[in-house]
């Protein structure tokens with residue numbers, strides 16, 4: 001019989017990432033492992049080489065695109081429980097990008113939730129965030145400072161369309177910068193196609209097709225590299241993660257106005273740093289008020305913060321009645337390093 005004190009915490013951090021010793025699985029491991037549960041398809045969460053992956057069904061096509069067609073991926077529906085070595089695991093929508101999941105882990109009456117990246121704003125291109133109750137909440141805090149408060153998304157969408165319309169009327173091509181997976185599709189869903197055609201970087205177009213196949217994107221888009229030369233490029237808008245130097249497709253656009261869509265655009269100095277003409281505050285992460293709301297709503301007695309302003313968030317929570325610590329301090333007690341072979345044979 002083990003006492004609570006002597007038992008390893010349900011989830012700990014080792015050199016491979018966030019590990020559940022009782023269940024023998026990792027969540028978003030940083031290295032190749034035997035068993036990986038993946039919150040979503042962004043490359044800092046979904047890394048190649050693991051022997052087995054578990055994801056939501058809508059995340060799987062994105063993982064295959066990123067990890068290769070033969071990646072060993074199993075899926076579980078949102079809300080359904082799988083038991084791994086006696087540990088109950090279920091996935092719940094995180095509202096971050098298509099297929100993004102929070103991971104709920106339950107063992108011996110104790111419940112942990114790992115949020116992965118998440119947002120609570122409405123977004124037609126992905127499943128809506130679900131609040132999940134837990135004892136320990138492992139939360140991201142990319143924008144975990146009180147200065148980060150997102151404006152009304154419909155106002156930002158109107159601003160983007162107005163910027164595009166004005167550029168078009170001036171004969172200037174609009175170039176809208178946003179990450180190719182998730183951010184780009186959300187931006188495209190908000191664009192007004194009556195203004196002009198929507199061109200996309202090939203990396204964006206690949207992801208658009210995956211979203212379309214799942215009924216998450218209706219707008220018509222054109223792959224910029226294969227686009228026939230229109231009478232005026234400036235009628236259109238180009239959605240792209242970057243403006244590649246020496247790209248023939250981009251150099252033929254003529255005069256451009258470049259705007260960056262990101263949560264970082266809430267900060268004036270960041271807008272200047274990016275060197276873009278405009279900044280729109282569009283984030284696929286929670287802002288400060290929503291972060292605190294989710295923490296309170298989870299009913300958790302403890303927060304482990306990761307992925308952002310961990311120290312600042314933990315200080316604020318500890319001063320305001322919620323026990324909190326950076327996730328990284330939750331290292332395995334014995335500093336043994338778990339390797340693939342070790343786990344596979346365990």
Ligand SMILES: [Zn+2]
Nearest residue numbers: 040042096117
């Ligand atoms: Zn992400």
Ligand SMILES: [Zn+2]
Nearest residue numbers: 042044045117
């Ligand atoms: Zn992330």
